[in-house]
Amino acid sequence: MTTPVIGVLALQGDVREHLAALEGAGAQARQVRRPEELAGVDGLVIPGGESTTISKLAVAFGLMEPLRARVAAGLPVYGSCAGMIMLADKILDPRSGQETVGGIDMIVRRNAFGRQNESFEAAVEMIGVEGGAVEGVFIRAPWVESTGARVEVLAEVDGHPVAVRQDGLLATSFHPELTGDHRVHRLFTAMVRDALVAGTGA
Numbered sequence: 001m002t003t004p005v006i007g008v009l010a011l012q013g014d015v016r017e018h019l020a021a022l023e024g025a026g027a028q029a030r031q032v033r034r035p036e037e038l039a040g041v042d043g044l045v046i047p048g049g050e051s052t053t054i055s056k057l058a059v060a061f062g063l064m065e066p067l068r069a070r071v072a073a074g075l076p077v078y079g080s081c082a083g084m085i086m087l088a089d090k091i092l093d094p095r096s097g098q099e100t101v102g103g104i105d106m107i108v109r110r111n112a113f114g115r116q117n118e119s120f121e122a123a124v125e126m127i128g129v130e131g132g133a134v135e136g137v138f139i140r141a142p143w144v145e146s147t148g149a150r151v152e153v154l155a156e157v158d159g160h161p162v163a164v165r166q167d168g169l170l171a172t173s174f175h176p177e178l179t180g181d182h183r184v185h186r187l188f189t190a191m192v193r194d195a196l197v198a199g200t201g202a
């Protein structure tokens with residue numbers, strides 16, 4: 001079986017945890033900070049962190065347009081939390097200067113779970129992840145407000161989608177990289193492998 005090379009966008013956020021989770025899931029993981037590094041990966045993770053900061057740094061590092069181009073060309077990308085926000089075609093309440101890479105036909109509400117629930121954990125049953133619920137760690141987490149026809153909702157909490165997929169793009173409101181459970185990263189690694197075999201991730 002091929003070992004896909006999966007980058008982690010390393011501008012801000014919990015980069016190290018995603019690198020470790022990807023290695024645990026059988027991928028070869030590397031940091032991506034420059035367009036040349038982006039060009040060398042078969043898939044990409046956009047980590048949790050602060051989406052406005054990641055957005056501004058992506059523009060400053062000259063990565064925003066290359067990211068959009070590769071997503072449009074079919075690069076598989078997984079975004080957790082702030083990364084989910086980065087993959088949304090639209091955010092409800094962007095901060096000034098905040099842009100997204102886009103790619104998933106959805107509207108996302110930042111910090112949606114509210115003040116008293118800024119951080120919480122919930123058992124999340126997720127389509128495509130076998131072996132029981134994953135431990136969902138939610139930290140000032142977004143939820144998905146609405147989705148287009150091509151978006152598959154994989155999991156919900158309190159009636160709000162918290163995991164979605166559109167073709168090779170995967171996003172979760174929560175942070176599986178913080179739990180030591182690599183099943184979500186294994187699902188994404190399998191998606192990257194499928195794209196490699198099909199030749200759709202170029």
Ligand code: GLN
Binds near residue numbers: 081
């Ligand atoms: N609330 C953060 C944002 O808007 C996301 C938080 C997270 O990634 N843990 O980017």
